[in-house]
Amino acid sequence: xxxxxxxxxxxxxEENGLVEIQYFTFGxxxxxxxxxxxxxxxxxxxxxxxxxxxxxERDNVILVEHGxxxxxxxxxxxxxxxxxxxxxxxxxxxxRVFDTDKYCVVAPNALAGCRxxxxxASIDPAAGKPYGLTFPIVTIRDMVRxxxxxxxxxxxxxxxxxxxxxxxxxxxxxxxxxxxxxVRAICPIASCSRTGAQSIAFNECMRRAIVLDPDWRKGEYYxxxxxxxxxxLARMIGTITYLSDPIxxxxxxxxxxxxxxxxxxxxxxxxxxxxxxHEEGEKxxxxxxxxxxxxxxxxxxxxxxxxxxxxxDAAYRRIQARVLLIGIRSDILFDPKQIRLMDxxxxxxxxxxxxxxxxxxxxxxxxxxxxxxxxxxxxxxxATLQEAV
Amino acid sequence: xxxxxxxxxxxxxEENGLVEIQYFTFGxxxxxxxxxxxxxxxxxxxxxxxxxxxxxERDNVILVEHGxxxxxxxxxxxxxxxxxxxxxxxxxxxxRVFDTDKYCVVAPNALAGCRxxxxxASIDPAAGKPYGLTFPIVTIRDMVRxxxxxxxxxxxxxxxxxxxxxxxxxxxxxxxxxxxxxVRAICPIASCSRTGAQSIAFNECMRRAIVLDPDWRKGEYYxxxxxxxxxxLARMIGTITYLSDPIxxxxxxxxxxxxxxxxxxxxxxxxxxxxxxHEEGEKxxxxxxxxxxxxxxxxxxxxxxxxxxxxxDAAYRRIQARVLLIGIRSDILFDPKQIRLMDxxxxxxxxxxxxxxxxxxxxxxxxxxxxxxxxxxxxxxxATLQEAV
Numbered sequence: 150x151x152x153x154x155x156x157x158x159x160x161x162x163e164e165n166g167l168v169e170i171q172y173f174t175f176g177x178x179x180x181x182x183x184x185x186x187x188x189x190x191x192x193x194x195x196x197x198x199x200x201x202x203x204x205x206e207r208d209n210v211i212l213v214e215h216g217x218x219x220x221x222x223x224x225x226x227x228x229x230x231x232x233x234x235x236x237x238x239x240x241x242x243x244x245r246v247f248d249t250d251k252y253c254v255v256a257p258n259a260l261a262g263c264r265x266x267x268x269x270a271s272i273d274p275a276a277g278k279p280y281g282l283t284f285p286i287v288t289i290r291d292m293v294r295x296x297x298x299x300x301x302x303x304x305x306x307x308x309x310x311x312x313x314x315x316x317x318x319x320x321x322x323x324x325x326x327x328x329x330x331x332v333r334a335i336c337p338i339a340s341c342s343r344t345g346a347q348s349i350a351f352n353e354c355m356r357r358a359i360v361l362d363p364d365w366r367k368g369e370y371y372x373x374x375x376x377x378x379x380x381x382l383a384r385m386i387g388t389i390t391y392l393s394d395p396i397x398x399x400x401x402x403x404x405x406x407x408x409x410x411x412x413x414x415x416x417x418x419x420x421x422x423x424x425x426x427h428e429e430g431e432k433x434x435x436x437x438x439x440x441x442x443x444x445x446x447x448x449x450x451x452x453x454x455x456x457x458x459x460x461x462d463a464a465y466r467r468i469q470a471r472v473l474l475i476g477i478r479s480d481i482l483f484d485p486k487q488i489r490l491m492d493x494x495x496x497x498x499x500x501x502x503x504x505x506x507x508x509x510x511x512x513x514x515x516x517x518x519x520x521x522x523x524x525x526x527x528x529x530x531x532a533t534l535q536e537a538v
Numbered sequence: 539x540x541x542x543x544x545x546x547x548x549x550x551x552e553e554n555g556l557v558e559i560q561y562f563t564f565g566x567x568x569x570x571x572x573x574x575x576x577x578x579x580x581x582x583x584x585x586x587x588x589x590x591x592x593x594x595e596r597d598n599v600i601l602v603e604h605g606x607x608x609x610x611x612x613x614x615x616x617x618x619x620x621x622x623x624x625x626x627x628x629x630x631x632x633x634r635v636f637d638t639d640k641y642c643v644v645a646p647n648a649l650a651g652c653r654x655x656x657x658x659a660s661i662d663p664a665a666g667k668p669y670g671l672t673f674p675i676v677t678i679r680d681m682v683r684x685x686x687x688x689x690x691x692x693x694x695x696x697x698x699x700x701x702x703x704x705x706x707x708x709x710x711x712x713x714x715x716x717x718x719x720x721v722r723a724i725c726p727i728a729s730c731s732r733t734g735a736q737s738i739a740f741n742e743c744m745r746r747a748i749v750l751d752p753d754w755r756k757g758e759y760y761x762x763x764x765x766x767x768x769x770x771l772a773r774m775i776g777t778i779t780y781l782s783d784p785i786x787x788x789x790x791x792x793x794x795x796x797x798x799x800x801x802x803x804x805x806x807x808x809x810x811x812x813x814x815x816h817e818e819g820e821k822x823x824x825x826x827x828x829x830x831x832x833x834x835x836x837x838x839x840x841x842x843x844x845x846x847x848x849x850x851d852a853a854y855r856r857i858q859a860r861v862l863l864i865g866i867r868s869d870i871l872f873d874p875k876q877i878r879l880m881d882x883x884x885x886x887x888x889x890x891x892x893x894x895x896x897x898x899x900x901x902x903x904x905x906x907x908x909x910x911x912x913x914x915x916x917x918x919x920x921a922t923l924q925e926a927v
Contacts, residue, residue, distance in 0.1 A: 346786040346811040350778045353812045357771045363752040382746045386775060389739045394873055397735040403842060420839065422735040423742045450809065453792060481870065484783055 164242040165225030165234065165249070170196050170265055173299050178274075182295070185456075188285035191274055195295055196221040196258040196265020199303075200241055201249030207306045211247050212296070213237055213256040214313030214320040216517075217387070217445055218437050220264035223256035239520050246524045246531070252309065257299055259292045259320070261444040266295075269440035270371065281368035281440060289316070289452045293323040300331075307331060309534055311470075312527070314338040314516030315483070316445070319452045326454045329469040333534055336527060338475040338516045339483045342461065342491060343453035348482060351390055352446040355383035359439045368440050380439040381430025388429045393479035393512030397422060465498035472502040473530045475523055477515045553631040554614030554623065554638070559585050559654055562688050567663075571684070574845075577674035580663055584684055585610040585647040585654020588692075589630055590638030596695045600636050601685070602626055602645040603702030603709040605906075606776070606834055607826050609653035612645035628909050635913045635920070641698065646688055648681045648709070650833040655684075658829035659760065670757035670829060678705070678841045682712040689720075696720060698923055700859075701916070703727040703905030704872070705834070708841045714859040715843045722923055723860040725916060727905045728872045731850065731880060732842035737871060740779055741835040744772035748828045757829050769828040770819030777818045782868035782901030786811060854887035861891040862919045864912055866904045 174194040176182045181189035198221045203209065213223045215236065224241035226234050235256070241247045247254050258266040261284070269284035276283070300308070308331055311321040318340025325335045341348075362379025364370055389397075401422035458464040474492050476485030485506050495502035505526040509515035515522070563583040565571045570578035587610045592598065602612045604625065613630035615623055624645070630636045636643050647655040650673070658673040665672070689697070697720055700710040707729020714724045730737075751768025753759055778786075790811035808816075847853040863881050865874030874895050884891035894915040898904035904911070 343792065345783065346790040346792070346809070347778065347781075347783045349792075349809050350774075350786065350811050350815055353809075353815060354771065354775050354778065357767075357774065358747060358750065361747065361750050361767055361771060378746075378750055382743065382750060385739075385746065386743050389736065389743065392736075394734065394736045394876075397739065401735040403732065403735070403738075420735070420738050420742075422739050426739055426742060487783075 164245075165200060165238060167228065168198050168200065168222075168225035168235070169227075170198060170221060172196055172265060173302055175298050175302070182298075184285055184291050185288045185294075186286055190267060190285065193260065193267045193295055193298075194265070194271075195260065195267070195299055197299060198223060198225075198235070198256045200224050200247075200254040200256075201252050203253045203303070203305065207304050208309070209252050210300075210305050210308050211252045211254045212300075212308050212311045212324070213241070213247070213254055214311065214317035215256070215259065216313070216315040216317050217449070218384075218433060218442070219259075219317070220262070221256050221258040222264075224254065236517060237520065240524060240527065246527050253305075255300070255303070255305070257296050259316070259445065260295045261287045261292070261441055261448060263438035263441040264436075268438065269368065269444055270438045279371040281371065284440070284444060286447060286451070287444060288448050288456075289319045290323050290327060290456070292448065293320050293327055296320070296324075297328060297331075307333065310334045310336060310531065312336040312338070313340070315340055315513065316449055319344075319449065322454050323452075325468045325470040325472070326458070326464050329467050332470040334471040334473065334530055335468075336473040336475065336530060338523060339477050339480050339488075339513055341452070341483060341487070342464070343455065344449055344451075345487070349450045351386065351482075352450050355386050356443050356446055358382035358386065359443060362439075365439065368443075370439075375434070376439045377431075377434045380434050380437065380442060381427070383439075383442055384430040384433040385426040388426055390482045391512060391514040393481055393510060395479060396510045396512060399510065401425060461494070462498050465495050465500055468495070468498075468500045471530065471533065472500055473526060474502065474504045475516075475526065476504065476506045477511070477513065478506055478508050479510050480513045480515070482513045553633075554589060554627060556617065557587050557589065557611075557614035557624070558616075559587060559610060561585055561654060562691055564687055564691070571687075573674055573680050574677045574683075575675055579656060579674065582649065582656045582684055582687075583654070583660075584649065584656070584688055586688060587612060587614075587624070587645045589613050589636075589643040589645075590641050592642045592692070592694065596693055597698070598641050599689075599694050599697050600641045600643045601689070601697050601700045601713070602630070602636070602643055603700065603706035604645070604648065605702070605704040605706050606838070607773075607822060607831070608648075608706070609651070610645050610647040611653075613643065625906060626909065629913060629916065635916045642694075644689070644692070644694075646685050648705070648834065649684045650676045650681070650830055650837060652827035652830040653825075657827065658757065658833055659827045668760040670760065673829070673833060675836060675840075676833060677837050677845075678708045679712050679716060679845070681837065682709050682716055685709070685713075686717060686720075696722065699723045699725060699920065701725040701727070702729070704729055704902065705838055708733075708838065711843050712841075714857045714861070715847070715853050718856050718858040721859040723862065723919055725862040725864065725919060727864040727912060728866050728869050728877075728902055730841070730872060730876070731853070732844060733838055733840075734876070738839045740775065740871075741839055744775050745832050745835055747771035747775065748832060751828075754828065757832075759828075764823070765828045766820075766823045769823050769826065769831060770816070772828075772831055773819040773822040774815040777815055779871050780901060780903040782870055782899060784868060785899045785901060788899065790814060850883070851887055854884050854889055857884070857887075857889045860919065860922065861889055862915060863891065863893045864905075864915065865893065865895045866900070866902065867895055867897050868899050869902045869904070871902045 318337025359379040362376035365376035476488035492504035613624040707726025748768040751765035754765035865877035881893035
């Protein structure tokens with residue numbers, strides 16, 4: 150979810166070369182896309198990127214799902230001037246874990262996002278202006294149902310692996326439960342099969358920050374001033390939860406922004422950790438729509454793969470895919486202890502599940518900033534799939 | 539810091555009877571109170587309450603320090619109609635750990651607070667209107683320096699114990715370092731000797747929530763609309779950090795506010811955990827001044843007992859008091875591992891320090907809601923002091 154990744158991958162090799170965003174649109178007035186809540190969208194667009202080629206059997210696909218504020222840009226660069234590669238670049242490419250000489254990696258943008266997917270900033274054809282708050286509530290399952298349309302459109306028969314961190318992992322779970330026959334393996338990293346109270350609580354605080362901004366104007370700010378301070382505060386709150394106490398102590402401690410500042414003299418004096426939070430907030434403002442933030446966090450709250458199946462157990466029993474759960478030792482959003490319990494629950498339900506814990510002080514953000522640590526378990530998972538063919 | 543306590547103690551026995559707030563005011567234009575940052579206040583008032591009586595030696599005193607949004611109301615009730623007793627009522631009273639037949643318990647309100655202490659809502663005599671943001675930045679040490687004036691005024695010669703949770707514990711530390719000869723023992727509960735980056739980060743988010751509220755008007759809202767939504771959001775953020783993932787799961791899980799609500803249909807649909815956060819936010823608005831929240835959280839950020847002594851080690855070496863550190867197993871604000879390390883550091887510096895960990899799922903709030911669990915170690919500490927007389 151954080152921005153650290155992109156920074157971490159500045160200056161990496163250029164194996165993935167230049168990549169392009171592609172777009173897929175479906176639906177019509179006559180045949181709209183009906184959401185889980187029975188509301189509908191007459192037209193849905195999703196952005197996606199593809200790295201590698203589809204094989205003759207059309208089944209060598211790895212689907213990479215992004216987190217809360219991510220985009221379809223998982224690997225490569227858009228231009229040689231662009232110093233930053235996609236968010237998952239360390240794992241994707243020729244000879245890497247998601248070997249593009251062998252696999253076709255597909256990375257979509259999630260519904261309700263603002264990086265090429267239909268969302269609250271999109272024009273509502275009926276009204277001739279952006280949806281804003283008239284955009285329907287969507288769920289993680291709806292995101293996955295849109296991706297299924299994309300996968301069908303691309304002629305893909307089967308997914309070898311659906312992988313993602315945080316909200317990306319929620320989508321991986323929904324894939325395995327909603328389309329069990331389509332998926333050979335999933336790897337939810339620092340994620341969950343249904344969202345807990347603490348996550349909902351943080352999400353609600355972040356939403357309140359946005360709606361508190363006088364520029365939010367009940368979501369009708371398009372064309373005017375954007376509720377930048379509100380979104381920035383939401384991101385500041387999020388940023389704390391993506392890190393951990395030890396890493397914050399290591400990165401910032403009690404360092405002042407400016408050694409010459411007498412910290413006791415002004416309410417606005419700044420510790421370095423405050424500067425960092427403000428910078429993270431301002432960076433997100435440049436690339437994310439505040440209304441999308443409201444909708445995507447609500448989709449996360451509503452995430453519960455058991456919905457419609459009666460119980461979590463019943464939902465787990467639908468899963469045919471192998472499951473590799475990855476937890477991060479210092480994660481305060483997705484406690485590794487809970488992920489370990491989920492693994493036990495999955496196995497009791499007959500799922501071929503395994504759990505791996507990444508030793509990192511980076512907290513939740515480790516799924517982005519220390520993705521190399523996930524290479525070995527992912528490699529092993531893909532090898533198992535090949536043996537099983 | 540939370541409100542859970544007061545609820546938890548509804549209907550407790552009435553041993554402490556009716557209590558009264560008292561006030562102590564000092565300073566003048568000619569002899570102002572000079573703060574750590576060299577700014578000054580011409581007049582300082584502190585509210586305080588006293589339970590029990592001072593002995594002939596004037597040294598049987600236990601000083602009880604409150605947390606961020608607390609007040610001087612540590613025990614008893616203000617009227618028989620009032621169902622709620624003070625925040626530390628379970629530990630204070632005849633026959634209790636802080637036995638008022640033996641000890642004289644003094645509970646002050648911290649400087650910059652708004653429950654009877656001079657703070658940003660007080661009238662600036664020079665301007666004839668509330669200080670607002672012209673109120674000087676104060677520190678935890680300043681709070682303690684004001685208390686020292688109160689203690690001198692009351693004719694108290696020595697403090698047997700200074701005890702408090704969270705910000706209260708920071709004050710206990712400052713007492714032991716600033717007035718080492720005055721203090722026989724301190725017990726900082728779920729607290730620290732200097733504030734870490736994560737706490738500063740949460741504090742900054744809470745302050746941003748207040749200043750984002752259009753009603754805040756750079757702190758000049760007195761007499762007009764109060765920035766209630768901003769303060770409420772600050773409290774909502776705080777509330778998450780005062781609890782823990784396990785207790786939130788136990789208290790709320792994914793329970794909806796209203797079983798008949800179709801959660802998928804509205805952005806404003808509410809989970810029970812959201813309702814709780816909003817209620818906590820609204821409750822604080824009724825009893826706390828938003829500007830005080832800004833100043834008191836900044837005082838917490840600036841807390842560092844080493845200031846002026848060169849190093850933490852040098853500050854620790856000043857301490858003559860016995861130190862009992864209490865950590866809470868599930869606390870996400872004050873990691874018990876860090877408190878244990880602090881104990882080791884104190885002992886290396888020659889301090890008679892000990893560490894006790896409370897097994898509780900309540901997180902940081904346990905220092906209020908499960909104060910009974912602290913009775914035994916506090917009793918043992920007081921017994922040691924008596925033996926040592």
